[in-house]
Amino acid sequence: MAAKGFAKFIIVLTTVTAAVMELIDTSIVNVALSDMAGSLGVSIEDISWVITSYAIANVIIIPLTGFLAEYFGRKRYYLASMIIFTLASYMCGESSSLMEIIIWRFVQGIGGGALLSTSQAILFDAFEPKDRPIASGLFGMGLVLGPTLGPTLGGYLIEHTSWPMIFMINVPIGVIATMLTYTFIEKKPNEGKNKKNIHIDYNGILLLAAGIGCLQFVLERGESEDWFSSDVIKVTAVVAVVALIGFIIYELRIKNPAVNLRVLGNRNLAFTTIFTFVVGLGLFTSVFVYPVLAQRVLGYTAYETGVALLPPTLIGVLMMPIIGKSMAKGVPAIPFVVVGLLLFAAYSWTTALLSPDVGKWAFFFPLALRAFGISMVQLPLINQAVAGLQPKDYPAGIALNNMIRQLGGAFGIALANNYIAHRYAQHRTDLVANVADGAPLFTERTNSIAQGLIGKTGADIQSATHTAHAMISGMIDKQAYYLSYLDTFRLIALFFVIVIPLVVFLKSKKKSAEEEAAAAAAISEAH
Template sequence: MEKIENTNNNVQISPWLTTIAVMSAAFMFVLDGTIANVALPQMAGSFSSSNDEATWILTSYLIASGIVVPSVDWFSKFFGRKQFFIACILIFTGASLLCGMSTSLDMMIVSRVIQGVGGGALLPVAQAILLEAFPVEKRALAMSIFGFGVVVAPVIGPILGGWLTDNWSWNWIFFINIPFGILAAVTSKLWIFDPPYAQKQADAKIDYVGFFFLIVWLVTFQVFLDKGNNADWFGSEWICWTFGISMIAMVLFIYSQIVQKDSIIDLSVFKDRSFVLGTTILVIANMVLYASTTIMPLFLQNLMGYNAFWSGYSLMPRGFGSVLAIFIYSITNKLFDFRLFTAIGIIGLGVSGLMFGFLNLEFSMINIIIPNFIFGFSVGMTITVLTTASMETISNAKMTNASGVQNLVKNLGAAIGTSLVATMVSRYSQAFQHNMVGFLDPNNPVYAERLASMTSFFCQFDVYAVAFQKAQGMLYNQLLQQSTLCAYMETFRVWGIVTFVCLPLLLLYKNKSKA
């Protein structure tokens, strides 16, 4: 077993021990990204708030973590990467305890902001540490392990969250983080070290201007995405202003990072062709992953009557597919061109989306299991391969910065995908309802026959006028159900087609024989 040397005390540490430390933290963070979704209605009821108000439980977390993600390289230089990583674990764990103890919506939102501040840095720092812990020729193996945690945790999240919510209470979806946090903090203290370029730097300065523009950009952009659908997007004046401020702040942030000597992020990573191409495809894959993870539980709960646990349980085949993909890649990555693995993943994503797009209300469980398995396999293959390929030409000294930048744009892709999928279902549902309502015409013989039959049935219990009204209401409810089903199916098909756009990007990679 290879070992890496701790330059602080000349102790050699196995990279596998380092893997345990960083993956404990990464798994905890990624798990928390989806575990709260299924419990949102219960939390809203507990705090006597509306579902719209309760969405700030999710939004506040995303905003806070989004601000920290691109700043990880600067924070690592200012505090030392190991100390910063451990501090983030402790902040995240402590905030999880506060979230579970929250007695009001305000307390929950404040706790989630603190949790986001602590959790935002865990994933990019863990990725950078893991890549550096292994030699270049074994980075594919390292990213296979990393991909396992990053891909499987979001699948386990809804299942575990649904079970805890149904059998215990929503509070436990946050308390579950505490043992993971303690394990991650202890093992990180023992088994992680800072190479010279990741140690605390005395000359590290705070980029106040860049940090201000970063906060304004990400906060306003997240509010735009979160509230845009309900406010009719650009039909709302305040949404237009919010979007405009966000874009101006983004431009000023990028400009400040170019001209500032001590900037928060180093944009020179975008000169690396492999990094840009890999990150672009990862952003699209993240959009599809989070869009699908958002829409599937809603489809099963709203149309099929599944509870929180069973809607999360239906996603379990994705976990098995991801594990299989990561296992296959870890043992065959040296035999084939990485573009072949990526192409298989992209095609699988598209095919699974199209398979979801042809479901109906009378499907069997196998109709959900097969496309979910293909989806999980494809996501696991795509993310694992491209995370390795995109960082292949990045030096160790720039790894933390590159990881932070990559995770920033991936998070933006996830936020955009989540927002777009909600809008698509809403708008498609309205369009299909408008097209289908014309069939509820007394001159339509099929409708007239069904209305008469149902009216006759209800007449056994009520007078004719009431029975006729009930029959009309039931038929209209069926129309709403059918229009919503069509909206979900159309959305699945669109996202399936979107993934195929990534295939031509693979041709832009320089010719390399192996991953």
């Protein structure tokens, strides 16, 4: 039953805040990676596990939220998830080792996955069916704003406090949201009372967790472990393959699977998940790579990095309700998807053309393209996920689509880490070849720097030359990293361009009023 008056306002405020808080935590650590790596004594590549562990937990829990909410009762499950998220946030801030923070980030992701999925279900129930496009628009704005607001907020906190505060800030918000949820959000009729009729697919859950976890480990650690020359990589790769194949076979054979893979027999949903995977890859990877590029190479502070992301993102936020209203009036989703993919590809490619000495606002136009691209594919892909499905299959289709988006993000970050490491080594080798002892330009630059140091510090020629060599080595490192980041943006653009022709396999079906209502309910239950 739809809420009224002040209760409705509180429900909107609580659910949107909880969802945005969860989305912020997918990206808030991105601008803090350098500080966290230095504090914990690890590399940037190692600390990226803090991002990946959160994404893996989301991938595992999102397709299970519908079942868990039904089993425990939606309000009880929502409250428990909020408490888990808040407690894990506190423990992340208190962590003093890499392994400790990775574990707590995983726990945080388990709680956070429910905040995202269940928040929209509760939000939709607060509105009458005819007003649910408004709820969809509100939630869609959060989907766009959350991941990009993270670096801005994180940058401000890093500049004025320290990295643990990016987690501690969740604590007071989580406590207030928990109190408001307990007070104002009502239980659904009979929720949590049908446990005896609900089958728990323990085997499917374990196979999914083992398969995704081991696959992500292989992707993350493969480069540093020299791939299959490492016994650990060999074992985890075998476990990933066996578990994922076993998961697919098992889920297709049982009556009540944890993840209903049978819906992928629908061609439209099968191809929609491909687009969703690529969009997740682009969204999460771009929000990971750009902050590291801006800080490691361009010399931006954490706050400057976040601020650069915010203004163009607000453009995308404003676009969401416009797109939602257009689709409600009958504009098909497919043109939005095509234009959005092209804009995201254009963002990646134009970013790859920028030189390392550009001003801070040079990224505004590419980032604006990214914001437009994201806003134009988010809601249309949700719509396409259920186009052609039977109403009874809507929840399974949407839940699976959401899982694929998170999986694309986790895969993208791992891919970016490996690709950057590979391209950095290649670019550094190429650059070093041009600075061998005796090379005229190298000798000239060394002498110029050394003479400057002697003039400023009074150093002797030997120490000045040694310092000059170290400075040139640092310049080479910086240039090699910059070129590797540009290569990564080109790779992202390539993914988007490659999938565009697949739109011919999508179909746009005009739904009846009954189907629209069923789709809205399905999004409420599964998203």
